[in-house]
Amino acid sequence: MARIAVIDYDKCNPDKCGHFLCERVCPVNRMGGEAIIIDEENYRPVIQEASCTGCGICVHKCPFGAITIVNLPEQLDEDCVHRYGVNGFVLYRLPIVKEGMVVGVLGPNGTGKTTAVKILSGQIVPNLCSDNDSWENVIRAFRGSELQNYFEKLRNREIRPVVKPQYVDLIPRAVKGKVRDLLKRADETGKFEEVVKGLELGNVLDRDIRHLSGGELQMVAIAAALLRDAHFYFFDEPSSYLDIRQRLRVARIIRRLADSGKNVLAVEHDLAVLDYLSDIIHVVYGKPSVYGIFSQPKSTRNGINEFLHGYLRDENVRFRPYEISFTKTGERKSQGGEILVQYPRLVKDYGTFRLEAEGGELYVGEVVGIVGPNGIGKTTFVKMLAGVEKPTEGEVDWSLTVSYKPQYIKTDYEGTVYELLSRIDEAKLMSSFYKSELLNPLGIPDLYDKKVRELSGGELQRVAITACLIRDADLYLLDEPSAHLDSEQRLAVSKAIRSLMAKNEKTALIVEHDVMMVDYLSDRLIVFEGEPGKYGKALPPMGMREGMNRFLAGIGITFRRDPETGRPRANKEGSVKDREQRERGEYYYT
Ligand code: ADP
């Protein structure tokens, strides 16, 4: 076995552990050896992997959980691509790049996907886990593989890469002015009109970039990448902030780019979209912030199924102790139990936008998904139920208590994650039920000591979901819990919500665009129809089959089920299945 030792220097604090506790307890050091040495210049410990026996004592003794030691198969050594310094994160293997193909990447945050992209786009020369800084050695290291040729071209500057970045919310800080000017500047292909039409950007061309919504920013960022004349296109999470119709539309346009002979690599956490988008996929596995390994390329179907099974067949690696299976929604418990609340017809009129929500009833113990396009009033509806927004007509006068996680989460809290959560309900943080069903699956204990203001988007989302779910309430409202989460975290959140509602006999309403999550989570659906930005209508809650049919018929997409895992898969437009299902009015197989 090869051993890697990784130290998270953000967590390490030699003064607060009683002065380099790890060094003092290490048995090798105590015997006069040097498994741990002190880097005086940077005032931090360094673990020398060649001398370390892997006993794990320092891992357990470090009060801040800063050290991780893992043993990996020896043969991985020769596949080591890049390491961020001694005791830093290690990346093994890379995805393949192929002209005319969309290569999809599926994997947890912090396992090296962005690092791989930086390498393939020439921003980092991989150090081959030693001190390499030359492309010559990289080309030699990949001799005989498909990447040899790619790196040769990259070195000769014959490959021009373009990257659609992950965090589109940051764009307004870097670029100012009107959308039209931005896109005109990016246009090297003369496809301005075509791309603007394809991504439905006509209405925002004359808007200032500062005034765009998340979904609009995403579309502009994708358009700017498509307009460049490049060889290698990388899309880092193209679906964030988009509704399902927009997601599949973007997927079709990206596929067309590959069909025209380009290399395309896409990281995507919405599995239905990844499935629709990719020709082949790589699953990245490992331990976030410690190491990541790119799997062999797999067929899209097998790759996603293996991911859900938690077991990679070719690699013989189990990375999750349980499988994710999709109960056929028809088999879910039929409704008709105890009624939690009957809510009245509600209207909200903003002048430019009007929402009419029909009244309905919610049952104890159920999870109701809320689906519909962007700009149709879903957030407005949830805010009225939460008492944050006052209806123009109708009154929400509940004796029920409501716990609400908004779509956009504020970060002005000064304390740590533990302080924030313990103020809500410290007992729940200690409870073994909450630990096993919510806190551990969402990785919350690892965040306890972090300052809320310093959390990343995904970390903040998990903390906000936790804060919402540990509050005592009758009704839980969560607006887009999947935003910034990776696929594993989305499944963990879905599982946690279902389990808490069932065991505690509470009710949840979840606004969500990720179809697989909606399918996994929901007992029933509230479907929104209308014209985005003008008027919206919320239908009363209905069964999954009826609701999904109504929702998908509205956007003209059919879904089938994968026979092995039961997960929903979008049919390719015009395929035999697509046509058959349309004819029968079965947009969604249950
Ligand atoms: P992903 O894209 O899968 O979320 P990244 O490639 O961004 O993963 O990062 C993987 C890990 O590499 C991070 O968790 C971090 O620990 C480490 N890392 C990333 N960039 C740097 C850097 N410039 N210096 C040191 N460590 C880094």
Ligand code: ADP
């Ligand atoms: P969704 O959640 O379905 O994306 P929202 O409820 O956020 O939709 O918004 C529906 C419409 O209402 C949008 O066109 C939005 O611009 C408009 N809107 C939302 N809040 C306000 C407000 N406070 N004043 C005026 N218009 C608003």
Ligand code: SF4
């Ligand atoms: Fe102390 Fe942990 Fe840092 Fe070692 S790794 S010096 S035990 S804080």
Ligand code: SF4
């Ligand atoms: Fe020392 Fe054991 Fe830690 Fe290795 S794992 S550095 S041998 S205490």
